[in-house]
Amino acid sequence: MRSSVSRPRTLAACHSIEDLRGMAQRRLPRSIFDFFDGGAEDESALAANRTAFERHRLAPRVLVDVAQAQPTTRLFDRPMGMPMAIGPTGGLGFGWRDADLHLARAAARHDIPFTLSSSGTASIEAVAQASSGRLWFQAYVLRNQEFFWKMVQRAEHANFEALVITVDLPVGGKRERDFRNHFSVPFRITRRNAVDFALHPRWTLDLLRRGIPAFENLRGLEMAAKSATEIASSVGRSYDPSFDWERLAQVRERWPRRLIVKGISRGDDARRACELGCDAIVVSNHGGRQLDGAVATLDALPEVVSAVGGRIPVLLDGGIRRGTDVAKALALGASAVLLGRATLFGVAAAGPAGADKALDILRDEFLRTLQLCGAADPRALTHELIRSPRTTKETT
Template sequence: MRLKNCHSFHDFRRMAKSRLPGPIFDYIDGGADDEVTLRRNTSAFDTCDLVPNVLRGVGEVDMSVTVMGQRLAMPVYCSPTALQRLFHHQGERAVAAAAGQFGTMFGVSSLGTVSLEEARRISSGPQVYQFYFHKDRGLNREMMARAKQAGIEVMMLTVDSITGGNRERDKRTGFAIPFRLNLAGLTQFAIKPAWAINYLTHERFRLPQLENHVGMDGGALSISRYFTEMLDPTMSWDDVAEMVREWGGQFCLKGIMSVEDAERAVEIGCTGIVLSNHGGRQLDGSRTAFDQLAEIVDAVGDRIDVIMDGGVQRGTHVLKALALGAKAVGLGRYYLFPLAAAGQPGVERALDLLRSEIERGMKLMGCTDLSRLNRGNLRCIERNWMDIEQYRSHQ
């Protein structure tokens, strides 16, 4: 399959599957336990239908948004994800360059494979730094100071990962960092020699943000041990409030799913929240971000920027989220499969296709700019939210 023949998320996924060894493909593709939440993240969008308006004079449309003080040329951004150079040797470099070309935001993870400083030099667009809360408070302060010095615009603390999810696909192949594959996993690598050649003929795999703690040699922690030994499961709202004050700028919590937690995020001074179940990779059976969106927007949307991610595969998914009140939508697998399939050209093609879908959808909806989208443009097959009055009556 060739890149020019990729026209949708599913095409990119198939192309990535043909290139990647099974254990690495499953690491991107899989979720926790029975993967119920993973599947629902996308199917949730099918519970709402779009209601277009016509004869609105939509020769030109404006799809720009401002979120957490950052102006984006399109209402989606490349959410921070781990281990990107494992999927393609360009890794975060490809994503940063593509995001910059399309005028949108991108993120680098604590478990990223390119330093946040190098990524900052590649793109002039706004950059997010995603990090976890460590038992070592000094390490937390060090990470924020480093991000500030690098010119990072938005700090994003992931709050739904105090322990790793039960990802059974990885267990079946023995996938881990550093590699500790079982026979089934090794066999999958053997039948995809092109990936191995690519991996071995480029620079050494590194985790620059945490290479003194997590790495590829025997003296460093594995990724699984990083989650179980270095992250602090006692993290509290007081801890986060202190970090928000210390950062003194745009600060976002990723992994918020309840109205109560959204309210607390506002109270401690966060400027954004990302409704997310971590792509279905943590707590299986949890509600989808799309299903929680209206309820949380009604509660706090006038005081904090509400973003969502999870399951987005089409421009119409983005429009439905914006109609419910999201300020922007985060992408994960949507750009990871194109990255794995073809590096920077793959990410660029995926973002270009999504931009075209959003533009086309806006024209067919009769919207000259995204502010015109509202809940009047949706009819829901099943009501998946309570309005704010109903919520308050339950308190």
């Protein structure tokens, strides 16, 4: 359950991701905030991601020397400042101008990867120029295969470390908050959202002065589009629902670096991805934004980890708001987590300073959790530290 905290006015007053969420909510028009914050239909999958973390409890070890505890880890044989990466989030520039670049730089400062979404508001080339850190590119599979392969080639030429293929989005979800708020891209001015925008003059003035951010990597996707906003609105109907395992094998054959498959929640699919030669799996339900009623990612994690059997890393996203959430995911077998809304709220609340603040909060909480659990580093977070309602009942 979300706490009933106030919405802070300053970054200094933010002590949690929920505080950053509140500050972002205060700053943004409702339609923009709900576009980021909301899920599909009844939002049961969105809520389930959080309640899964709340159901699982930590049983800490005591009397362990944790004076020199460190949150660092390794992924793909490279060091990471902490077992987190910034996951792909589309439309970031609607929340704060150049947000993709700010998050990429913040990730580099914290020595973690940043994932650029195909529907990001900064280009592949701009992000590569802005950041010296580890960069991953997330590619939506498009009907226009020529355009898709050109994006992949651009990521290769820009020296992105990994390609992330999202496989849980053959069609877009039904996000009813957007309907109720009259949110669309291109923006349609209605009485409801005109008042909404007018009540947030700083955000609106930036939009009027500098224009609506575009999905830069999708420019040219729809040749009939006359403006950047029309390009953005065409993305939903551009997904390819025919993409299958054979096509994924083609991606594996043509992409020469790390290939991460995002959106798997079943053991049989995980085994098949391993056999195909993928380098990592992300257990994900798209943050509850697509299939409502989908299994919570933390609940799906053990089955996927068991199916993979240690052959490749398993990552997890969905609902990460605290350092304890990261610890629980690692204890259940994840190698790292992807951050979505957590860092989005930070950058939407206060730009580059907010991006750093979100990562600072999570790093501090994770390190504190390690020490309180009697773990000197992330490797010590094992299944024996987890208690769930079932295991509690079985042992009483």
